[in-house]
Amino acid sequence: MxxxxxxxxxxxxxxxxxxxxxxxxxxxxxxxxxxxxxxxxxxxxxxxxxxxNPNQAVKTSIDALLKSFDPYTVFYPEDELEDFLTMTTGKYQGIGIILTEINDTYRISFIEENSPALKAGLAIGDQIISVNGITLSDKPEADPSKLLRGQAGTKISIKVLKNGQTVPQDISVNRETVQIKNVVYSGIIQPGVGYILLEDFNASAAKELRNALQNLKQAGMKKLILDLRENPGGLLTQAVDICNLFLPKDTEIVSTRGKVEEWNKTYNALNPCVEPELPLIILINNRSASASEIVAGVMQDYDRAVLIGQKSFGKGLVQVTRDLPFRTKMKITTAKYYIPSGRCIQAIDYQHKNPDGSAVALKDSNSKTFYTKNRRKVVDGGGITPDIAVEKFSTSPFTNALQKQHMIFLFACHYRSTHPTIPAAKDFQLSTADFQAFANWLKKQPFKFESQIEKQFQIISELAKKDKSYANMAPALQNFRKEWASNLDRELTAYQTDISNLLEQEIVQHYYLQKGMNEWSFSKDPSIREAVKLFDQTERFQSILAGK
CATH class of the missing domain: 1.10.287 (Helix Hairpins)
Structure with a gap:
């Protein structure tokens, strides 16, 4: 049949x-x-x-087909529909945690505030052994988070090894509808200076931001830092509504242009402006994309905000969702968006390919010049360029290895198990004794690190072995290797400041969750420090926006 x-x-x-x-x-x-x-x-x-397997075969062929287009044109089979809905609505039914696989175990690496998991006593660092009798390590190919999700109101039985303990215990958790917040932090960080961290643009983003603005105004906010760093974007309509909070009614926000002419549209501000005069600084970086770039770019085009940070990602493409048969969906790139100055900030040309098959990155030399409302020069292609550049924090290969092998996370788990309390997040500092404890702990772990010099030495050694005079060179090569071999104490000393910052940030999150981690960062973050400093320099702030 x-x-x-x-x-x-x-x-x-x-x-x-x-x-x-x-x-x-x-x-x-x-x-x-x-x-x-x-x-x-x-x-x-x-x-x-x-x-x-017809489902698997067709899914594989569709994915292969879509790889020839841009990465934002995606097919969602029925079993991935829940993930798609979570992405757009910001809601899912579960317990509010993220699991990370570490050494064949699954640990809680993130926990939502006010989540069912938090109410049940779960914490970052706890190891989840089984869910409803299903042992996670027995299903390495499965996504363990799917076991945690289910109908709101139902109970889930979790066998958990609490951080620092040796005997697992069974915990019952009630599933609830979990709302993923767009505004993950808002507060007064200096007298009169408000700060809002916006992490997403799902269906409630503008409403959350509006509420945060009202609360901060009541708390004495006179100026605002809006942090869009690491924000991958989301719904275009939410970006328009957020711009409307700072721009007058009927202001043109963004237009879309694509193949289907009847889908081309210009989006204007529909409501009265909430904060027409509030001094505004927006933080961006190279992972601020899509809707984030619309907000940042529109505010720059109207000289409404000063942008601080690094050049943004450069995603100027618009997707629409199409319903397909059998409860499947497809997200298709249908247009490019253009902000009020007339520029499109798309950085990659997916229509044309390099010889290796990769998409072509647009060159700065091909950028066109546009102008803001006050005649400041801006360019298209390659993202949004900030008004004040702040160098991105760069990590060394050694600190990268510590993070990739979960050493920072695991030591934070160890620290939490031996320290019942720590000072307030903004006051926490790792002592010299704490750092030495980390060094001693690290030496007992299966941590591996090979420096770039060692990697190059291996290549040189292999080439040298083919040389007739290798026997004469061997002692010198061995001495060189001993001199430059990775030395844990030397690496720890060289990067102590960076490692201490990473440890402090992770430890604070274990005690105070994401809110605490944000509060810890205020005094350390170069972009936030630059923004606070600029707010103290009123004349400079105004001259940047005036284009002087």
């Missing part, structure tokens, strides 16, 4: 196309290739030596 249906459907598709096509027509080519594809699938299903 299935084979007959597949053959029949292919035939119907071909007949429908042929009825309105000619051999030279583009639609004929589509119909022809669909018929070929259906025939290939039919032959595989009929004759391939092993059983063919």
């Amino acid at each position: 299935k084979k007959w249906l597949l053959t029949s459907l292919a035939g119907v598709s071909l007949l429908c196309f042929l009825a309105f096509s000619s051999p030279g027509d583009r639609f004929f080519e589509i119909a022809k290739n669909l018929d070929i594809y259906a025939s290939v699938f039919k032959e595989l299903n009929k004759f391939y030596v092993d059983e063919v």
Whole structure:
């Protein structure tokens, strides 16, 4: 029956196309290739030596097809629909944690405030052994987070090894509808200076930001830092509504232009402005994308805010979601967006490819000049350039290795198990004794690090072995290797400041969650420090916006 249906459907598709096509027509080519594809699938299903999984085979072929387009054109099968809805609505039914696999175990690496997990006594660092009797380590191919999700109101039984303990315990947690916050922090960080960290642009982003503004105004806010760093974007309409909070009604925000002309649209501010005069600084970095760049770029085009940080990601593409048969969906790039100055900030040309198959990055030399409301020069392509550049924090190969092998996280777990309390997040500092304790602890862990010099030395050694005089060179090579071999104490001393900062940040999160981590960062973060300093320099702030 299935084979007959597949053959029949292919035939119907071909007949429908042929009825309105000619051999030279583009639609004929589509119909022809669909018929070929259906025939290939039919032959595989009929004759391939092993059983063919139709769902897996079709999903693989669709994914391969979409790889030739941009990475934002995506197919969602029915079993991934929940993830898609979570991404757009910011809601899911579960317990509010993120698990990270570390050395064949699953540990809680993030926990939502006011979540069911937090109410049940779970904490960062706890090891989840099983969920409803299913041992996580027995299902390495499965996504353990799917076991935690389910109907709100249902109970879930979790076997957990609490951080610092040796005997697992069973904990019952009630699943709830978890709302992923867009505004993950808001507060007064200096007298009169408000700070809002916006991490996403799901369906409630503008509402959350508006509420945060009202609360901060009541707390005495006179100036605002809006942090869009690491924000990957989201719903275009939310970006428009957020711009409307700072710009007058009827102001043009953004326009979209694509192949389907009737979908081209200009978005204007629909509501009265909430904060028309509030001095505003926006923080961006190279992972601020899409809707984040719309907000930052529009505020720059209207000279409404000073941008501080690093050049943004450069995603100037718009996607729409199309419903497909059998509860599947597809997100398709349909247009580019243009902000009020007329510029599009798309950084990658996915239509053209390099010889290696990668997409072409637009060159700065090809950028066009545009102008803000006050005639400040801005350019298109490659993202939004900040008004004040702050160098991005760079990590060394050694600190990268510590993080990649979870040494920072695991020591924070160890620290939490031996220190019941710590000072307030903003006051916490790692002592010299604490850092030495980390060094001693690290030497007992299966941590591996090979410096760049050692890696290059291996190459040189292999080449030297082919030389006739290798026997004479060998002692000198060995001495060089001993001199430059990775030395844990030397690396720890060289990067003590960076490592201490990483440890402090992680330890604070274990005690005070994300809110505490943000409060700890205020005195350390170069971009936040630069923003606070600029607010103290009123004349400089105004001259930047005036283009002087």
